[in-house]
Amino acid sequence: MTIRHDDLLVDWLGYAGLRLEGPDGTVVYSDPGRYGTLTGEWTPDSPSVGHPKPTDYRPEDGDLVLVTHDHHYDSDAIERVASEDATVVVYDAVYPPNIDRDVNDLDELPYEVVKVNEETDQLFGEVIVRPVEAYNEPNGPHTKSDGEPHHPEGFGVGYHLTLGDTEVFWPGDSDALDGHAELDVSLFCPPIGGSFTMDRKEAAELAEELDPDLVLPIHYNTFEALETDSGAFAADVASRGVPVVLDEK
Numbered sequence: 001m002t003i004r005h006d007d008l009l010v011d012w013l014g015y016a017g018l019r020l021e022g023p024d025g026t027v028v029y030s031d032p033g034r035y036g037t038l039t040g041e042w043t044p045d046s047p048s049v050g051h052p053k054p055t056d057y058r059p060e061d062g063d064l065v066l067v068t069h070d071h072h073y074d075s076d077a078i079e080r081v082a083s084e085d086a087t088v089v090v091y092d093a094v095y096p097p098n099i100d101r102d103v104n105d106l107d108e109l110p111y112e113v114v115k116v117n118e119e120t121d122q123l124f125g126e127v128i129v130r131p132v133e134a135y136n137e138p139n140g141p142h143t144k145s146d147g148e149p150h151h152p153e154g155f156g157v158g159y160h161l162t163l164g165d166t167e168v169f170w171p172g173d174s175d176a177l178d179g180h181a182e183l184d185v186s187l188f189c190p191p192i193g194g195s196f197t198m199d200r201k202e203a204a205e206l207a208e209e210l211d212p213d214l215v216l217p218i219h220y221n222t223f224e225a226l227e228t229d230s231g232a233f234a235a236d237v238a239s240r241g242v243p244v245v246l247d248e249k
Contacts, residue, residue, distance in 0.1 A: 001247050001249045003214075003245055003247055003249075005166065005187050005213070005214050005216075006166040006186060006187075007022065007023035007024070007162065007165065007214070008020055008022060008119030008163060008165065008166050008167065008187065009021040009022065009169070010170045010187065010216060010247075011052075011053070011218045011247065012074045012189075012218045012247040012248075013032060013038065013052060013057065013243070014035075014037030014038070014042060014051060014052040014054065014112065014222060015031075015033070015034050015035055015037045015055065015072075015219065015222045016028065016030070016031035016034075016068075016072050016170075016172075016173075016191070016218060016219045017030070017031055017032040017033060017038070017077070017218075018030045018031070018063060018170060018189060018218060019032075019062075019081075020161070020163055020168060021241060022126065022127070022163040022164045022166075023145075023164045024164070026063050026064070026126055026127060026163065026198035027061050027062050027063050027064075027083075028062065028063065028064045028065075028066065028127060028161065028204060029062045029065045029066065029081045029082075030066040030067075030068070030159060030170050031066065031067060031068055031076070031142045031170070031172075032065065032074065032077040032080070033071070033072075033076065033077020033080070034071075034072065034074045034186055035222055035223065036054055036079065036224075037052070037054055037055040037222070038054070038055070038056075038058075038077050038080055038081075039054070039056060039057075039076075040054045040055055040056040040057075040182070040246060041060075041121055042045065042054035042222070044221065044223075045223050045224040045227070046224065046227060049221040049227060050221055050230050050231075050248035051220075051221040051222060051248055052247065052248060052249065053106045054247070056115055057080060057081075057082075058081075058189075059081060059106065060079075060080065060081065060084075060156075061081070061083055061125075061221065062081040062082045062084065062086050062166055062208060063085075063086055063087070063125060063127075064086065064087050064088075064089065064124050064125070064127055064129075065078050065081060065082050065086055065087075065088045065089070065111075066082050066088075066089045066090075066129065066159050067088065067089070067090045067091065067094055068091055068134065068156045068157055068158060068159065068171065068172040068173065069091055069093065069094060069134075069151065069155055069156025069157070069172065069214060070093075070094055070095065070096075070098065070099050070155070070156075071156075071173060072156075072173075073090070073094050073096060073099060073103060074101075075096070075104035075109060077101075078095055078109060078159070079109075079110075082135060084110075084213075085111075085198055086112075087111065087112045087113075087114060088106075088109060088111045088112070088113045088114055089114050089124065090106060090113060090114070091115070091116060091117070091131065091156055091157045092115040092116060092117045093154060093156065094106070095116045100201050104196075104222075107236065116131050116157075117131060117157075117165055118131050118132070118133055118157060119226060126163075126164070127161060127163050128161065128162035129159060129160075129161055130156070130159070130160040130162075131157040131159060131160070132159065132160050132169070132171065132172075132179070132180070132183070133153070133157065133158075133161075133174075133177060133179060133191060134135060134151065134156050134157050134158040134172035134173060134174035135149060135151050135152055135153040135155065135156070135174055135175065135177070136149035136150050136152070136174070136175050136178075136196075136197075137149065137153070138152075138177050140175060141199075142175055142194070142195065142198070142199075143200070144206075145223040147188070150173070150195075151173045151174065151196065151197075152178060153238065155174060156172050156174075157172055158170055158171035158172035158174055159164075159172070159181075160183055160185070163226055164210075165184045166186045166187060167184055167185050167187070167188070168185070168187045168189065169185040169187070169188050169189065169210070169212075170189045170218070171189075171190055171191065171197075171198070172196065172221070173191065173196055173197050174191075175183075175197070175203045175234055176198045176200070176203065176205065176206040180206055180209075180210070181206060181209035181210060183210065184189055185210045185212045185214065186212055186213045186214070187213065187214050187215075188206075188207055188210055188212040188214070188215045188216070189215075189216050189217065189218050190203035190206065190207065190215070190217055190218075190219075191203065191217070191219030191220065192217040192219065192220045192228055192230065192233050193220035193221065193222075193225070193226030193227070193228050194219075194226070194228060195218050195225040195226060196225070196226075197219060199228065200217075200220075200228050200229065200230070200232065200236070201215055201236065203217065204233060204236040204237050204240065206212060207237050207240065207242050207244075208237075208240040208241075208242060210213060211242060212242065213243065214243045214244070214245060215237050215242055215244040215245070216244075216245055216246075216247060217230060217233060217234075217246070218246075221248075230246055230248065231246075234246055242246035
């Protein structure tokens with residue numbers, strides 16, 4: 001299901017993948033792929049969870065593809081969504097040789113690859129890309145059994161985008177951090193699965209602080225550890241006076 005917001009067309013592709021199309025036809029993807037979400041092979045761990053259905057997806061129409069960290073680097077998915085002259089924007093800590101999956105190295109991608117960090121605000125065509133800190137707090141609620149974060153500081157980022165006249169925020173795999181609430185955001189796309197990121201309650205609280213024009217949650221129900229009650233999240237956000245929509249078909 002395609003969501004229309006301001007002058008944007010928005011699709012949750014499953015897991016952390018987003019497709020954004022601007023008013024001038026510019027297409028941006030963030031964190032596409034993994035777990036068979038773009039190959040048609042994904043199956044839920046539990047029946048009837050709310051999640052986009054898998055399709056064999058290969059539009060090759062992306063002008064810009066964004067990658068937040070190693071866990072969301074999927075070179076096959078990038079080649080499925082990127083156009084021939086696409087630019088791939090990758091957080092500078094992404095290092096494919098350390099990834100325990102079958103992925104191509106960055107220099108094997110047939111596109112311009114630009115590395116960014118938290119100090120980089122950059123214009124790509126008509127799209128302003130601002131990397132934003134993303135991590136789990138040490139000894140916080142989203143850590144391993146020994147208290148170490150699943151996503152330590154410096155491992156990844158989220159992205160704040162200005163596409164047309166609309167500001168979009170995908171926090172990446174992160175807790176709700178103090179700096180997030182200071183951003184100007186029209187479309188907020190938080191992870192709500194918990195376990196490795198903010199959960200639905202923390203995301204709802206951040207949504208209230210941000211006060212965006214629309215909330216579209218992603219990064220949930222792809223596998224058991226990410227299963228959550230998206231309906232309860234939507235009701236929670238709506239009760240705070242913030243518009244919210246689910247894209248689960």
